[in-house]
Amino acid sequence: MREYQFRYYTPTKVFFGAGAIEHLDESLAPYGKKVLMVFDKNTATATGIYDYVTNLFREKGYQWWEYDKVDPNPRLRSVIEGAKICKENDIEVVLAIGGGSVIDCSKAIRAAAFFPGDLDDYDGLWAWGAGFGNVTKTLPMVVICTMASTGSEMDGGAVITNEHTHQKGGAFMGELFLPNVSILDPKYTYSVPKRHVSAGAADIFIHTSETYFDPATDIDLVDGFAEAIMKTVAKYAPIAIKEPENFEARANLMWAAPWAINGLLSGGRMSGWTLHGLQHPMGAYHDIIHGQGLAILMPHWMRHILSDNTVDRFVRYGVNVFGIDPSLDKYEIANKAIEATEDLFFNKMEMPRTLSEIGMTDEFFDEMATQATARPMGMYVPLTKEEVIEIYKAAL
Amino acid sequence: MREYQFRYYTPTKVFFGAGAIEHLDESLAPYGKKVLMVFDKNTATATGIYDYVTNLFREKGYQWWEYDKVDPNPRLRSVIEGAKICKENDIEVVLAIGGGSVIDCSKAIRAAAFFPGDLDDYDGLWAWGAGFGNVTKTLPMVVICTMASTGSEMDGGAVITNEHTHQKGGAFMGELFLPNVSILDPKYTYSVPKRHVSAGAADIFIHTSETYFDPATDIDLVDGFAEAIMKTVAKYAPIAIKEPENFEARANLMWAAPWAINGLLSGGRMSGWTLHGLQHPMGAYHDIIHGQGLAILMPHWMRHILSDNTVDRFVRYGVNVFGIDPSLDKYEIANKAIEATEDLFFNKMEMPRTLSEIGMTDEFFDEMATQATARPMGMYVPLTKEEVIEIYKAAL
Numbered sequence: 112m113r114e115y116q117f118r119y120y121t122p123t124k125v126f127f128g129a130g131a132i133e134h135l136d137e138s139l140a141p142y143g144k145k146v147l148m149v150f151d152k153n154t155a156t157a158t159g160i161y162d163y164v165t166n167l168f169r170e171k172g173y174q175w176w177e178y179d180k181v182d183p184n185p186r187l188r189s190v191i192e193g194a195k196i197c198k199e200n201d202i203e204v205v206l207a208i209g210g211g212s213v214i215d216c217s218k219a220i221r222a223a224a225f226f227p228g229d230l231d232d233y234d235g236l237w238a239w240g241a242g243f244g245n246v247t248k249t250l251p252m253v254v255i256c257t258m259a260s261t262g263s264e265m266d267g268g269a270v271i272t273n274e275h276t277h278q279k280g281g282a283f284m285g286e287l288f289l290p291n292v293s294i295l296d297p298k299y300t301y302s303v304p305k306r307h308v309s310a311g312a313a314d315i316f317i318h319t320s321e322t323y324f325d326p327a328t329d330i331d332l333v334d335g336f337a338e339a340i341m342k343t344v345a346k347y348a349p350i351a352i353k354e355p356e357n358f359e360a361r362a363n364l365m366w367a368a369p370w371a372i373n374g375l376l377s378g379g380r381m382s383g384w385t386l387h388g389l390q391h392p393m394g395a396y397h398d399i400i401h402g403q404g405l406a407i408l409m410p411h412w413m414r415h416i417l418s419d420n421t422v423d424r425f426v427r428y429g430v431n432v433f434g435i436d437p438s439l440d441k442y443e444i445a446n447k448a449i450e451a452t453e454d455l456f457f458n459k460m461e462m463p464r465t466l467s468e469i470g471m472t473d474e475f476f477d478e479m480a481t482q483a484t485a486r487p488m489g490m491y492v493p494l495t496k497e498e499v500i501e502i503y504k505a506a507l
Numbered sequence: 508m509r510e511y512q513f514r515y516y517t518p519t520k521v522f523f524g525a526g527a528i529e530h531l532d533e534s535l536a537p538y539g540k541k542v543l544m545v546f547d548k549n550t551a552t553a554t555g556i557y558d559y560v561t562n563l564f565r566e567k568g569y570q571w572w573e574y575d576k577v578d579p580n581p582r583l584r585s586v587i588e589g590a591k592i593c594k595e596n597d598i599e600v601v602l603a604i605g606g607g608s609v610i611d612c613s614k615a616i617r618a619a620a621f622f623p624g625d626l627d628d629y630d631g632l633w634a635w636g637a638g639f640g641n642v643t644k645t646l647p648m649v650v651i652c653t654m655a656s657t658g659s660e661m662d663g664g665a666v667i668t669n670e671h672t673h674q675k676g677g678a679f680m681g682e683l684f685l686p687n688v689s690i691l692d693p694k695y696t697y698s699v700p701k702r703h704v705s706a707g708a709a710d711i712f713i714h715t716s717e718t719y720f721d722p723a724t725d726i727d728l729v730d731g732f733a734e735a736i737m738k739t740v741a742k743y744a745p746i747a748i749k750e751p752e753n754f755e756a757r758a759n760l761m762w763a764a765p766w767a768i769n770g771l772l773s774g775g776r777m778s779g780w781t782l783h784g785l786q787h788p789m790g791a792y793h794d795i796i797h798g799q800g801l802a803i804l805m806p807h808w809m810r811h812i813l814s815d816n817t818v819d820r821f822v823r824y825g826v827n828v829f830g831i832d833p834s835l836d837k838y839e840i841a842n843k844a845i846e847a848t849e850d851l852f853f854n855k856m857e858m859p860r861t862l863s864e865i866g867m868t869d870e871f872f873d874e875m876a877t878q879a880t881a882r883p884m885g886m887y888v889p890l891t892k893e894e895v896i897e898i899y900k901a902a903l
Contacts, residue, residue, distance in 0.1 A: 112754045114694075116524030121517065127774060128512030298510075329755040331742060332763050335735025343728040358508050359725040366774065367728050378523060378762065 113329060117378040120286055123265045127295045127366060129358070132163060132255065136171055138292040142251035143203025146175040147196055149217040150208035154257045155179075158299045160208055164255075176200055181209070184394045184401070185216035186274045187237060191230050194223035197250060198230070204251045207290075210311070211261030211270075211401070214254055214290070218269035219283040221250040237273045240282035247287075254293040259300055259361070260311030260402065262318060264293040265369030272395050277482070279395040280387075293369075297361035305352055309460040310402030312348035312364055316341055316455075317386055317405045318371035324416075324424055324491050325380045337376050338431045343367045345432065349459040383490035386412055389499060392479035399469050406456040407466055411505040413449045416492040417442075425449070466507045476503045509725060513774040516682055519661045523691045523762060525754070528559060528651065532567055534688040538647035539599025542571040543592055545613045546604035550653045551575075554695045556604055560651075572596055577605070580790045580797070581612035582670045583633065587626050590619035593646060594626070600647045603686075606707070607657030607666075607797075610650055610686070614665035615679040617646035633669045636678035643683075650689040655696055655757070656707030656798065658714060660689040661765030668791050673878070675791040676783075689765075693757035701748055705856040706798030708744035708760055712737055712851075713782055713801045714767035720812075720820055720887050721776045733772050734827045739763045741828065745855040779886030782808055785895060788875035795865050802852040803862055807901040809845045812888040813838075821845070862903045872899045 126134040139146065148164065155161035168175050176196050181189045196202065197220060207217035219240065225248050228235045239245045256264040263269070269283040303311070323337040343363050350360040370376070389412065390404045417425060422441050429435040429448030437444070457464045480499040488494045494502075522530040535542065544560065551557035564571050572592050577585045592598065593616065603613035615636065621644050624631045635641045652660040659665070665679040699707070719733040739759050746756040766772070785808065786800045813821060818837050825831040825844030833840070853860045876895040884890045890898075 114525035114754050115758075116522070116527055118530075119521040119523060122520075124518075125515040126512070127515060129510035131512055330759065332735060332739040332759045332766075335738055336732055339728060339731025339735055342731055346727060358510050362511075362775070363726065363728045370728075379758070 113327070115379045119374045119378055121265060121289065121373045123290045124292045125265065125295060125369075126292070128362070129296060129298055131294045131296045132160070134292075134294060135164065135253070135255070136167060138253045138294065139173070139204055139206065140171075142291070144173045145201060145203045146173055146206050147178060147193065147202040147204075147220070148175050148206045148208065149178045149181060149193060149213055149220065151181065151210070151213050151257070152179045154210075154302070155208050157302045158257060160255055160257070160299065164206070164208070176202065181213050181216045183212050184272050184279070184398060185212045185219075185270075186272050187233050188274065189216050190219040190223050190271060191233075191236065193217070193220035194226065194230055197224035202250060204253060206253050206255070208255045208257065210256070210258030210307075211263045214256070214261070214263040215269040215271060217252060217254075218249075218263070218288045218290075219271050221252050222246045222283055222288065224250050233273060233275050237276070237278070237282050246283070246285065249287045252290045254290045255299070256293055256295050256365070257299045258303055258307065258311050259364035259368045260307075260314045262315070262369040262372035264290060264295065265373045268372070270391070277392075277395040277478070279391040295365050297358055297365045300361050300365060301356050305461070306400065306403070308351050308355075309348060309462045310400045310406070311368070312344050312351070312402070312460060313406040313456055313462060314402035315364065315368050315371045316344040317402070317409060319376060320409070321384045321386060322376045322380050322382045323428070324421075325383065326491065327380045328423070330379050333376055333378060333380070334427070336370070340367045340371050340376075341432045345455055352461060381490045385489040385491060385494065388483050388488055389502065392482040393471065395482070396475040396479060397471050399471065403463055403469055404466075406462050407464065407469070407506050408502060409456070410449050410453045411502050413452065415498065415502055417445055417449070421492060466503070471507070473504065473507060476500050479503065509723070511775045515770045515774055517661060517685065517769045519686045520688045521661065521691060521765075522688070524758070525692060525694055527690045527692045528556070530688075530690060531560065531649070531651070532563060534649045534690065535569070535600055535602065536567075538687070540569045541597060541599045542569055542602050543574060543589060543598040543600075543616070544571050544602045544604065545574045545577060545589060545609055545616065547577065547606070547609050547653070548575045550606075550698070551604050553698045554653060556651055556653070556695065560602070560604070572598065577609050577612045579608050580668050580675070580794060581608045581615075581666075582668050583629050584670065585612050586615040586619050586667060587629075587632065589613070589616035590622065590626055593620035598646060600649060602649050602651070604651045604653065606652070606654030606703075607659045610652070610657070610659040611665040611667060613648060613650075614645075614659070614684045614686075615667050617648050618642045618679055618684065620646050629669060629671050633672070633674070633678050642679070642681065645683045648686045650686045651695070652689055652691050652761070653695045654699055654703065654707050655760035655764045656703075656710045658711070658765045658768035660686060660691065661769045664768070666787070673788075673791040673874070675787040691761050693754055693761045696757050696761060697752050701857070702796065702799070704747050704751075705744060705858045706796045706802070707764070708740050708747070708798070708856060709802040709852055709858060710798035711760065711764050711767045712740040713798070713805060715772060716805070717780045717782060718772045718776050718778045719824070720817070721779065722887065723776045724819070726775050729772055729774060729776070730823070732766070736763045736767050736772075737828045741851055748857060777886045781885040781887060781890065784879050784884055785898065788878040789867065791878070792871040792875060793867050795867065799859055799865055800862075802858050803860065803865070803902050804898060805852070806845050806849045807898050809848065811894065811898055813841055813845070817888060862899070867903070869900065869903060872896050875899065
C-alpha cells in the first residue's frame with residue numbers, strides 16, 4: 112500500500128459575502144497606513160470599490176499610491192513599475208483590487224519591492240524570483256477580489272510573463288506570496304462580462320481536474336472534494352451567465368475558486384497540471400483569455416490520453432460529476448464524459464470551441480511546444496513535443 | 508434570494524503523512540527552546556513518539572517539562588496544573604501529543620498561562636476564558652496528533668469541563684487557540700483501540716452533520732464537501748476497524764477530521780451543533796466517550812426532527828451519502844437514511860447502541876436537559892427541555 116506525505120498551509124484570512132468590504136480597515140491597519148493600490152480601473156469604478164476605498168482612506172488617514180496599468184496576462188514591466196513605487200515611497204502594504212491578473216501582479220510586486228538588484232534588469236529580476244530561497248520577505252498584501260476564477264486570492268502562486276523571453280509562470284511562487292487577507296464579495300462579480308464569467312468558471316473547473324486526473328486512486332476524500340467543486344461549476348456557471356445578479360450562483364462560484372487551487376486537492380497527489388503546461392506558452396505568445404485557452408484544449412487532451420491506463424479515472428469523473436449511468440461500458444462512459452465536458456464549456460457556458468476562434472494560428476506551435484516540454488510534461492500521462500503539437504493542431 | 512457573510516481563517520500549518528514528524532524541529536524552533544510537553548503517556552510510548560521527541564530535544568538542546576495527567580474529558584484541574592508549569596518556567600511553546608483531550612487541554616493551558624488572576628480560582632479562570640476579549644495572547648502551540656476524531660488539531664476550539672459546576676465547553680475558543688503547526692501521521696493511529704477508532708470516526712461524521720442539517724439549501728459547494736467527508740467515514744471507518752494498519756483508511760480518516768470542523772463547512776450556515784449541545788452535558792456528568800454519546804443520540808434526534816420542513820434535507824443526505832434510490836417516496840428515503848446511519852454506527856462500526864450500554868442511567872436527565880437548553884437549543888429545529896429529555900429517554 113502506498114504511503115505519502117504533504118504539507119498544507121493556507122493562512123489567508125477570508126472575509127466572504129455581501130458587504131465583506133466593511134472589514135477592509137481592520138485588514139489593512141495592522142500593516143500600516145502607506146498603501147500601494149493595484150487595480151483594474153474599469154472594475155474598481157463599476158463596482159463602486161474605488162469610491163469606497165478612497166473615501167475610507169481619506170477618512171482614516173491612509174496615504175495611497177495608485178497603479179492601474181496591469182495587463183490581462185501581467186508582464187514583468189508592470190511588476191517593475193509597481194515595485195519602484197513601493198521602494199520610492201516606503202509602501203507598507205499592497206492592496207490588490209481585481210481578478211487574477213491584478214492579484215498575481217501584486218504578489219510579484221510585494222516581492223520585487225525587496226529585489227536587491229537594479230529593477231530595470233528584467234532577466235536578473237526573473238531569475239531572482241525563480242531562484243530557490245532568494246525571496247525571503249514580501250510586503251503584506253490585502254485583496255479585494257472581483258472575479259471567480261484563478262483562486263490567486265488564497266494561494267501562493269503568481270503567473271507572470273517575462274515579455275523579453277516569452278516565459279510565463281515559474282517565478283514568484285511560495286508561501287511568502289499568500290495574501291494576508293482576502294475580501295470576497297460575490298456581488299462584485301455581477302458586472303463581469305459573460306466571456307470572463309465562463310472563462311473564470313472553466314479555470315476553476317480545470318484547476319480541479321489538474322489534480323483529479325492523477326494516478327492516485329486511494330484518496331476518496333480529496334476526490335470527493337474535487338467532484339463537489341466540478342459539480343458546482345457545472346451547475347452554477349450556466350446560471351451566472353444567464354442571470355448575472357444571481358447571488359447563489361455567484362457565491363458558490365466565488366467560494367469554489369480558491370479551494371480548487373489552495374492545496375486542498377493536491378495533498379498526496381503528484382498534481383500534473385498538464386493543461387496549464389500546454390496553455391501557458393499560448394498566453395506568452397498571444398493575448399488570449401487563460402480560461403478559454405484551457406477549455407479549448409481540455410477535450411483534445413482528454414481524448415489523447417484516454418487508454419486502458421486512464422479509463423477508470425474517466426469513469427469516476429463521468430459518473431460522479433456528470434451523473435452518467437455507471438452500468439454502461441467503461442469506454443462509453445469515458446467518451447460520454449468527454450462529450451459532457453464539451454457540452455458544458457461550449458454549449459452551456461457558451462465558450463469558443465477552437466483556437467482559431469480566439470485569434471490563434473499555428474505560427475508559434477513549434478516554439479510553444481518546445482517551451483511546454485522544456486520541463487517533463489504531463490505527470491499523469493507524459494507527453495512529447497510532437498504530441499503537444501498534435502493536441503494544439505487538433506484544437507485549432 | 509438570501510445573502511450572507513462569513514469569515515474563514517485556518518492558519519495552522521499541517522505536515523501530513525508517513526514520517527511527518529521529521530518536521531518537528533523546524534516547527535518548534537521558531538518559537539523557542541523551552542517546551543511544555545502535554546501528552547498521553549500510553550499513546551506517546553506505544554507509537555514511539557515519546558522516544559523520538561525526547562531524543563530530538565536532547566540532541567538539539569531543548570529544555571522540556573512533561574505533563575501527562577490530562578483526563579479523557581479534560582477538566583480545569585489539568586489546565587491549571589499545566590498553566591502553572593508554564594508560568595513558573597517561562598515556557599515558550601506548548602507541544603501537545605495525543606488526541607482531542609490532550610490538544611484541547613493544551614489549548615486552554617496556552618491561554619491560562621497568561622491568566623492575570625490566581626490560577627487556583629476555578630470559577631474566575633472559567634469566566635475569564637469564556638469572556639469576550641479577555642484572552643489577548645496565547646503561547647505558541649505545536650500538535651502531534653494521534654487520533655482521527657475531534658479535528659482540534661486544526662481549529663480554534665477547546666472543550667474543557669469545569670468540574671465544580673459540571674459545565675462543559677463554552678470557554679477557551681477563538682482564533683488565538685488555533686494550533687500553529689499540526690503534524691498528522693496516519694501511522695500513529697494504527698494502535699488506537701477499536702472503540703476509540705469508531706468513536707473518533709463517528710465524531711468526524713457528526714461534526715459534519717451538525718452544519719449539514721441546516722436550513723440553508725443554497726450552498727451546493729459546501730454540501731458537496733460535507734457529503735465527501737461523510738462518505739469517507741462511511742467507507743473507511745469499517746476498514747480501519749478491521750485492518751488497523753491500513754494506511755489508505757487511516758489517512759483518509761485523519762485528513763477528514765480537521766475539515767469537518769475547521770470552518771470549511773460552516774460558511775454561510777447557522778451551524779446548529781444540536782447533537783453536541785445534547786451530548787456535552789452527558790460528558791460533564793458521566794465519563795463517557797464523546798463520539799459514542801453522539802452516535803447513540805443521532806438517530807433518535809433525526810427521528811424527532813423529521814417533518815415536512817426537514818424531509819428534503821434527509822432525502823439529499825440519504826441519496827448522496829448512502830446512495831439510496833432517489834426515485835422512492837421522500838419519507839421512505841428519509842427513514843432509510845436514518846436506518847443507514849444506524850447500520851453504519853451500530854453494525855459496521857460496531858458501536859454501542861444505547862446510553863445504558865455505556866453505563867448511563869436517567870439519574871441526571873433533568874439537570875442535563877436544563878444545561879442543554881440554557882442557551883437556545885437546536886438552531887435547525889428548536890428543542891425544548893422536555894423534548895431533550897424525550898430524546899435522552901429514547902436513547903437509554
